[in-house]
Amino acid sequence: AVVTDLPPTLTPVEAAALLDGPDAPLLIDVREESEWNEVRIPGALLIPLSQFVARQGEIPEGRALIMQCRSGGRSGQAALALRTAGRTNVANLAGGIADWEAAGLPVTYGE
Numbered sequence: 001a002v003v004t005d006l007p008p009t010l011t012p013v014e015a016a017a018l019l020d021g022p023d024a025p026l027l028i029d030v031r032e033e034s035e036w037n038e039v040r041i042p043g044a045l046l047i048p049l050s051q052f053v054a055r056q057g058e059i060p061e062g063r064a065l066i067m068q069c070r071s072g073g074r075s076g077q078a079a080l081a082l083r084t085a086g087r088t089n090v091a092n093l094a095g096g097i098a099d100w101e102a103a104g105l106p107v108t109y110g111e
Contacts, residue, residue: 007067007079009094012103015066019043025064025091030078035070037111041100049074052081059087068093068100 010018018025027041030049040046047055049069059065065082067075072095079092093100101107 007076007083008091009072009076010066010091011094012100012105015068015091015093015100016103016105018064018066023064025066025089026060027066027068027093028059028075028078029097030067030069030074031097039097039101039107039109041068041097042106042108044068049078052078056082056085064089064091066091066093069096071096071098 015027019027027044029036029040029044029046030052031046032048032050033046036046047058059082065079065087067079067082067090069075072092075096076092079090082090097107
């Protein structure tokens with residue numbers, strides 16, 4: 001089946017509220033490791049887009065997911081790939097870590 005409906009997007013504030021709540025979704029960062037080492041959102045799981053297909057098995061079944069990259073483009077691709085693979089509860093972080101940081105939400109710098 002072809003999935004034509006794009007994954008929903010969440011603003012950084014919406015995503016942060018979900019991540020703080022009960023049954024919190026898993027935040028997956030699809031940037032490359034060099035980007036991750038500069039700045040990341042606490043609690044995120046790094047699965048670079050370049051390794052994404054090979055590592056999809058590491059993503060827990062049945063848990064809501066929020067995909068995240070620098071600005072929302074790569075994570076949108078990853079979210080769509082997951083939906084195409086049958087995962088329904090997948091959202092994309094609009095504006096990525098750039099907008100997250102601009103909203104004053106917590107980030108971790110350095111390795």
